[in-house]
Amino acid sequence: MSTTYVAAAGVVDDRCIVRPRYDVADDGSISWAGNSDDRGAPPPAERVRDFGRALVVPGMVNAHSHAFQRAIRGATHGRAPDDPSDFWSWRDAMYHAATTLDPQGVYAVTRRAYSEMLAAGITCVGEFHYLHHQPNGQPYDDANELSWQVVRAAADVGIRLVLLEVYYARAGADRPPLAEQRRFCDRDVDAYAGRIAALRAAGVRVGIAPHSVRAVGRPALLDLATLARSLDVPVHVHVSEQPRENDECQTEHGCSPMQLLASVGLTDRPRTFTAVHGVHTTAADHAVLADQHVCACPTTEADLGDGLLPASELRAVGSRLAVGSDSNAVIDLIQEARLLEMGERLRSGRRSCLAPDERGRNLGAALAAIASEGGASSLGFHHLGRLAPGYQFDAAVIDLGHPLLAGVDPTHVLDAIWTTGHAGLVSATVVGGREYG
Amino acid sequence: MSTTYVAAAGVVDDRCIVRPRYDVADDGSISWAGNSDDRGAPPPAERVRDFGRALVVPGMVNAHSHAFQRAIRGATHGRAPDDPSDFWSWRDAMYHAATTLDPQGVYAVTRRAYSEMLAAGITCVGEFHYLHHQPNGQPYDDANELSWQVVRAAADVGIRLVLLEVYYARAGADRPPLAEQRRFCDRDVDAYAGRIAALRAAGVRVGIAPHSVRAVGRPALLDLATLARSLDVPVHVHVSEQPRENDECQTEHGCSPMQLLASVGLTDRPRTFTAVHGVHTTAADHAVLADQHVCACPTTEADLGDGLLPASELRAVGSRLAVGSDSNAVIDLIQEARLLEMGERLRSGRRSCLAPDERGRNLGAALAAIASEGGASSLGFHHLGRLAPGYQFDAAVIDLGHPLLAGVDPTHVLDAIWTTGHAGLVSATVVGGREYG
Numbered sequence: 001m002s003t004t005y006v007a008a009a010g011v012v013d014d015r016c017i018v019r020p021r022y023d024v025a026d027d028g029s030i031s032w033a034g035n036s037d038d039r040g041a042p043p044p045a046e047r048v049r050d051f052g053r054a055l056v057v058p059g060m061v062n063a064h065s066h067a068f069q070r071a072i073r074g075a076t077h078g079r080a081p082d083d084p085s086d087f088w089s090w091r092d093a094m095y096h097a098a099t100t101l102d103p104q105g106v107y108a109v110t111r112r113a114y115s116e117m118l119a120a121g122i123t124c125v126g127e128f129h130y131l132h133h134q135p136n137g138q139p140y141d142d143a144n145e146l147s148w149q150v151v152r153a154a155a156d157v158g159i160r161l162v163l164l165e166v167y168y169a170r171a172g173a174d175r176p177p178l179a180e181q182r183r184f185c186d187r188d189v190d191a192y193a194g195r196i197a198a199l200r201a202a203g204v205r206v207g208i209a210p211h212s213v214r215a216v217g218r219p220a221l222l223d224l225a226t227l228a229r230s231l232d233v234p235v236h237v238h239v240s241e242q243p244r245e246n247d248e249c250q251t252e253h254g255c256s257p258m259q260l261l262a263s264v265g266l267t268d269r270p271r272t273f274t275a276v277h278g279v280h281t282t283a284a285d286h287a288v289l290a291d292q293h294v295c296a297c298p299t300t301e302a303d304l305g306d307g308l309l310p311a312s313e314l315r316a317v318g319s320r321l322a323v324g325s326d327s328n329a330v331i332d333l334i335q336e337a338r339l340l341e342m343g344e345r346l347r348s349g350r351r352s353c354l355a356p357d358e359r360g361r362n363l364g365a366a367l368a369a370i371a372s373e374g375g376a377s378s379l380g381f382h383h384l385g386r387l388a389p390g391y392q393f394d395a396a397v398i399d400l401g402h403p404l405l406a407g408v409d410p411t412h413v414l415d416a417i418w419t420t421g422h423a424g425l426v427s428a429t430v431v432g433g434r435e436y437g
Numbered sequence: 438m439s440t441t442y443v444a445a446a447g448v449v450d451d452r453c454i455v456r457p458r459y460d461v462a463d464d465g466s467i468s469w470a471g472n473s474d475d476r477g478a479p480p481p482a483e484r485v486r487d488f489g490r491a492l493v494v495p496g497m498v499n500a501h502s503h504a505f506q507r508a509i510r511g512a513t514h515g516r517a518p519d520d521p522s523d524f525w526s527w528r529d530a531m532y533h534a535a536t537t538l539d540p541q542g543v544y545a546v547t548r549r550a551y552s553e554m555l556a557a558g559i560t561c562v563g564e565f566h567y568l569h570h571q572p573n574g575q576p577y578d579d580a581n582e583l584s585w586q587v588v589r590a591a592a593d594v595g596i597r598l599v600l601l602e603v604y605y606a607r608a609g610a611d612r613p614p615l616a617e618q619r620r621f622c623d624r625d626v627d628a629y630a631g632r633i634a635a636l637r638a639a640g641v642r643v644g645i646a647p648h649s650v651r652a653v654g655r656p657a658l659l660d661l662a663t664l665a666r667s668l669d670v671p672v673h674v675h676v677s678e679q680p681r682e683n684d685e686c687q688t689e690h691g692c693s694p695m696q697l698l699a700s701v702g703l704t705d706r707p708r709t710f711t712a713v714h715g716v717h718t719t720a721a722d723h724a725v726l727a728d729q730h731v732c733a734c735p736t737t738e739a740d741l742g743d744g745l746l747p748a749s750e751l752r753a754v755g756s757r758l759a760v761g762s763d764s765n766a767v768i769d770l771i772q773e774a775r776l777l778e779m780g781e782r783l784r785s786g787r788r789s790c791l792a793p794d795e796r797g798r799n800l801g802a803a804l805a806a807i808a809s810e811g812g813a814s815s816l817g818f819h820h821l822g823r824l825a826p827g828y829q830f831d832a833a834v835i836d837l838g839h840p841l842l843a844g845v846d847p848t849h850v851l852d853a854i855w856t857t858g859h860a861g862l863v864s865a866t867v868v869g870g871r872e873y874g
Contacts, residue, residue, distance in 0.1 A: 074845050074853025077789050077800040085788050109844075116840050302779035303856070305786040329857045331841075342739035349742040351522050352514050363514040403553050404768075407546075408511050416511025419740070420766045424861030 002026055003433055004048045005393070006036055008400060009410065010056030011368070013388045014359055016414050020056060024393040028432025033387055049435065051397050054427060055413060057368055058387050059123030059394030060333040061375025063295040064236070064276050064324025066128055067150065068106060070113040072097050073329050087242050087304045094327075095180040099135045106131060106146050110153035116331045118159050120423035121396025123431045125159055126324070126379045128209055128236060128276070130166035130184040132195075137182030144195050151204055158431055160394075162379040163199060164209040164236045167192050167224055172214050173252040184211070189223040196231070207234040207379065210266075212241075213249050213257040218264060225265040228272075234380040235266050236295070239275035239285075241306050246280050258285035267292055274322065274378045278314070279307040286310070290317045293378040297326035298339035308343040312353055321354075322374035332423040337367040341419065364414030397428040439463055440870055441485045442830070443473055445837060446847065447493030448805070450825045451796055453851050457493060461830040465869025470824055486872065488834050491864060492850060494805055495824050496560030496831030497770040498812025500732040501673070501713050501761025503565055504587065505543060507550040509534045510766050524679050524741045531764075532617040536572050543568060543583050547590035553768045555596050557860035558833025560868045562596055563761070563816045565646055565673060565713070567603035567621045569632070574619030581632050588641055595868055597831075599816040600636060601646040601673045604629050604661055609651050610689040621648070626660040633668070644671040644817065647703075649678075650686050650694040655701060662702040671709050671817040673732070674698060677722070678714040678743050695722035704729055711759065711815045715751070716744040723747070727754045730815040734763035735776035745780040749790055758791075759811035769860035774804040778856065801851030834865040 003024050010020030012033045021039050023032040032039065042048055076093045101109065110127075117125060131146050133139045142148070147163060154161035168184035171177055177185050186192040199206050208228040210216040216224070228235045239257050240246055249257045258281055267273045267288055274293040278285070279301060296309045304327075311321060323336035330336075341363065344353035354370070355363035369385075376385030383391045398417060399405075402425050408416045417425060428437045440461050447457030449470045458476050460469040469476065479485055513530045538546065547564075554562055568583050570576045579585070584600060591598035605621035608614050614622050623629040636643050645665040647653040653661070665672045676694050677683055686694045695718055704710045704725055711730040715722070716738060733746045741764075748758060760773035767773075778800065781790035791807070792800035806822075813822030820828045835854060836842075839862050845853045854862060865874045 071844070073857055074801070074849040077792070077849075077852045077856055086786060087788075090788060112844055116843075119840060299779075299857075302776075302783055303788070305782040305788055307783060307786070332859075335859075342736075345742040346739055346744060349523060349744070351524075351527060351740070351742055355514070364511075403556060406553075407508070407549060412511040412514075415514045419514055420510055420736075422769075422772075422859045422861065424859065 001047065002031070004043050005051065005056065006048060007051035007054045007056045007397070009413070011058060011365070011387050013386065014361055014365065016365065018410070022056070022387065022393055024433040028392050028434070029383070030387065030389050030391050030393050033389055051428065053400045055398040055400055056387065056395050057398060058372035058385055059396050059429065059431065060121050060371045061322070061379065061385055062117060062122045062125040062325050062333060063274065063322035063375040063378040064128055064297055064326050065113070065125050066327060067110040067113040068098060068101060068131060069094055070328040071109045087306065090304055098131060099180050099183065101131065103145055103149050107149040107153050110150050111157060113328050113331065114153055114157040114159045117325070118157055118429050118436050119426065120331055120333065121426035121429050122333060123160060123394035123429060124162070124376065124379065124381070124384060125154070126162045126164050126207065126236065126375070128164045128166060130168055130211060132186065133183045135183050137185060143191070144198055147195070147199060158434060158436055160431060162205045162207055162234070164207040165192070165196055165199070166209045166211050167220065168211045168215045169217065169220055170215060172248060189220055189227065193227055207236050209236045212238040212245065213260050214245055218253070218260070221261065221264040221266065228266070229269065234272050234274065234378065236274045236276055237261060237266070239278050240280040241277035243280055256282065256285055258288050262288045271320070271377060272380070276324065277301065277306065279309050281310065283313065286314050286317045286319065289314060289319045293320045293322055293374070295322045295324045295378060296336070296340050297324045298336050298343055299330040300326035302339070303327065303329055308347055309340070311340055311344050312348065315354065320374055320377055321370045322378040323371055333371040334418060334421050334423055334425070337371045338418055338421070340370065341367060362415060364416070364418040367418035368414060393430060393433045395430040396426050397430070398425050399427040438484065439468070441480050442488065442493065443485060444488035444491045444493045444834070446850070448495060448802070448824050450823065451798055451802065453802065455847070459493070459824065459830055461870040465829050465871070466820070467824065467826050467828050467830050470826055488865065490837045492835040492837055493824065493832050494835060495809035495822055496833050496866065496868065497558050497808045498759070498816065498822055499554060499559045499562040499762050499770060500711065500759035500812040500815040501565055501734055501763050502550070502562050503764060504547040504550040505535065505538060505568060506531055507765040508546045524743065527741055535568060536617050536620065538568065540582055540586050544586040544590050547587050548594060550765050550768065551590055551594040551596045554762070555594055555866050555873050556863065557768055557770065558863035558866050559770060560597060560831035560866060561599070561813065561816065561818070561821060562591070563599045563601050563644065563673065563812070565601045565603060567605055567648060569623065570620045572620050574622060580628070581635055584632070584636060595871060595873055597868065599642045599644055599671070601644040602629070602633055602636070603646045603648050604657065605648045605652045606657055607652060607654065609685060626657055626664065630664055644673050646673045649675040649682065650697050651682055655690065655697070658698065658701040658703065665703070666706065671711065671815065672703050673711045673713055674703070676712040676715050677717040680717055683717050693719065693722055695725050699725045708757070708814060709817070713761065714738065714743065716746050718747065720750065723751050723754050723756065726751060726756045730757045730759055730811070732759045732761045732815060733773070733777050734761045735773050735780055736767040737763035739776070740764065740766055745784055746777070748777055748781050749785065752791065757811055757814055758807045759815040760808055770808040771855060771858050771860055771862070774808045775855055775858070777807065778804060799852060801853070801855040804855035805851060830867060830870045832867040833863050834867070835862050836864040
């Protein structure tokens with residue numbers, strides 16, 4: 001049965017309006033959206049959901065998640081001499097968690113992370129999934145055992161999922177995988193392609209995800225580019241998160257990670273490629289990303305000491321920005337988008353760096369769009385991430401009675417949320433017309 | 438009547454323990470603190486407050502606030518060519534708000550800001566107060582009219598206040614105050630000292646606050662140093678927030694702001710001086726701050742594009758760190774302390790930069806201490822900011838049932854709160870044994 005949603009305020013297409021109304025069809029898509037006064041008589045009360053003193057914004061899309069890393073939230077900041085003190089030693093601690101999870105453990109921690117995402121107004125997640133096999137590297141009886149656990153957790157929580165299946169092959173140039181990396185590795189690209197085919201046959205949305213230029217050699221990158229092209233699915237890769245990755249790529253290939261990925265054809269199709277992180281990229285790299293996506297993960301990139309993304313330079317050449325919760329130490333895309341803007345201010349000494357955007361939106365609306373349609377585009381969704389007819393009704397409902405928003409003029413409320421707020425403002429989440437929270 | 442507070446977990450002195458008990462005397466001070474099992478029989482049930490599944494941490498101390506700027510939250514991120522695009526144009530927008538407030542308006546916005554602080558676990562605020570006179574610069578009939586409004590707002594909300602009374606005299610070297618700065622300015626230091634005396638006579642805790650080396654010339658700085666010394670009260674000054682302030686000071690005085698402040702005697706008394714911001718300070722400046730305080734305001738310093746504090750360098754020479762909500766765009770000292778650590782990670786590429794601290798505390802406890810005892814010390818409180826016998830029982834109660842903390846091992850919970858959390862975790866606040874929220 002179709003449902004009509006109303007609230008005190010809401011985003012419709014690119015504008016924030018008062019008394020919005022969204023008519024949502026049985027399939028979860030928006031059939032009409034605009035000001036209630038422009039629509040005539042409301043439907044019977046039992047078919048109306050009134051959010052009251054609330055603001056409806058597009059459901060957020062988390063373009064980069066490692067759900068299992070939620071298990072080590074807060075656990076990697078110790079002080080002993082051998083405790084994680086930089087990215088690489090943090091990785092050791094994270095690997096320890098990765099090697100100890102069984103299928104039920106993967107399900108449980110993923111479900112916990114996704115529940116927290118949904119409560120934070122996130123309606124869709126791109127899971128950059130690399131826990132594939134048994135700890136010793138042997139496939140489970142079903143080679144997709146752990147992927148199914150992720151799929152099941154997403155379905156049970158009610159969040160949309162794109163499974164960015166990771167291909168992982170080595171510890172680095174001429175270095176076989178470390179013992180703790182074995183469960184990430186498929187036998188070869190053919191075995192990986194078989195897993196992808198089985199997931200797709202079951203209706204799972206997938207993306208092709210070479211882990212990084214460190215973990216995948218050039219021949220496999222070529223094969224993965226061919227596979228992605230033949231399936232016409234998105235490609236996501238970790239790119240230039242740490243200077244060491246750039247140095248090693250320069251030594252092995254004589255170019256930057258982004259140049260290598262372009263040379264194997266992974267960026268040939270416009271708007272299908274996402275560089276995750278991209279912190280240590282240069283102008284030449286940005287040129288390759290002009291009609292592609294970059295996924296920033298500011299809370300993780302600060303936590304791990306990665307650095308600040310050159311977001312303004314990427315925007316200037318036409319890159320589309322998205323955000324991700326990555327390590328899931330923090331699950332809050334309002335903060336991710338806010339810190340992306342704040343990082344630009346710290347880099348430049350200027351304000352309102354990411355606005356107006358290419359659609360002329362003010363800062364709050366521009367940051368909201370990065371956290372919603374930016375992610376949807378990165379994950380290959382064409383009718384997600386906006387509140388407009390034809391799109392799925394995925395929404396985050398913001399409590400306008402929250403003390404953080406008291407006294408804020410309605411014309412500035414989107415700016416206030418996205419420059420000062422956090423996920424605690426979200427009072428309900430709707431995925432395709434199904435309400436949670 | 439004395440009260441006993443218990444909870445599932447809590448900080449006592451430098452440790453986080455299970456089943457803590459705090460016995461609090463009628464005057465709000467802690468008479469005993471430790472594990473419940475070490476204390477014998479509990480008092481009668483009507484004298485016990487059990488916070489249940491919660492963690493008790495020291496009430497936070499906000500060392501730098503401009504309460505009235507809460508009025509422009511979210512309102513300064515527009516996109517028109519003349520909208521605030523850097524620190525100095527933001528200041529124009531802020532001045533516009535400053536010139537339009539009448540006494541009732543000052544009370545109302547201050548009360549709103551302080552209510553939000555209390556809900557965020559902040560039990561004490563240092564108000565860097567510079568709205569003194571009528572918009573045209575004429576004193577009100579009572580020259581402390583607006584200071585009383587701040588005092589009244591704090592009392593009505595129930596938050597402790599140190600009124601850091603600002604002395605403001607000029608727009609810059611050889612430049613009289615701008616029209617919109619007139620209400621900040623006292624006739625001279627004698628008139629200012631008269632206001633201070635009246636406030637102190639009424640029992641208000643005050644600090645001496647020359648606004649900045651831009652707004653106060655050298656002769657007045659000398660007089661203010663003498664005044665602060667004679668009253669034995671804390672001194673707070675905005676220092677090196679923007680490069681332009683350094684440049685102008687170099688031109689006028691041939692030295693940095695911090696060197697000028699030291700040369701007039703403002704830093705002679707150990708542990709009584711607080712440099713607010715200190716973003717663009719050098720090693721020579723840090724030497725002057727070795728036994729003093731620096732108040733970081735990371736969310737504001739990002740918002741305004743100021744830059745990142747050299748916190749590790751200051752810690753290395755012995756400076757005490759505090760945090761402040763400053764512009765009150767964000768009111769959340771968990772985030773301020775967290776972003777102070779994250780800024781260090783971005784500057785250094787390392788992790789856990791601010792721990793272990795001088796008392797050997799782990800990161801979470803070290804950041805919690807910056808947000809509590811660091812601020813208390815900066816504001817001149819000797820028995821505030823710690824949960825130990827003899828200290829006031831000022832506490833923030835953290836909800837351990839919050840989804841953000843689900844599954845976090847108890848040994849890591851302080852780290853998790855202070856590296857990933859926000860003020861939304863605070864479920865109740867206690868000020869001197871009086872509970873709010």
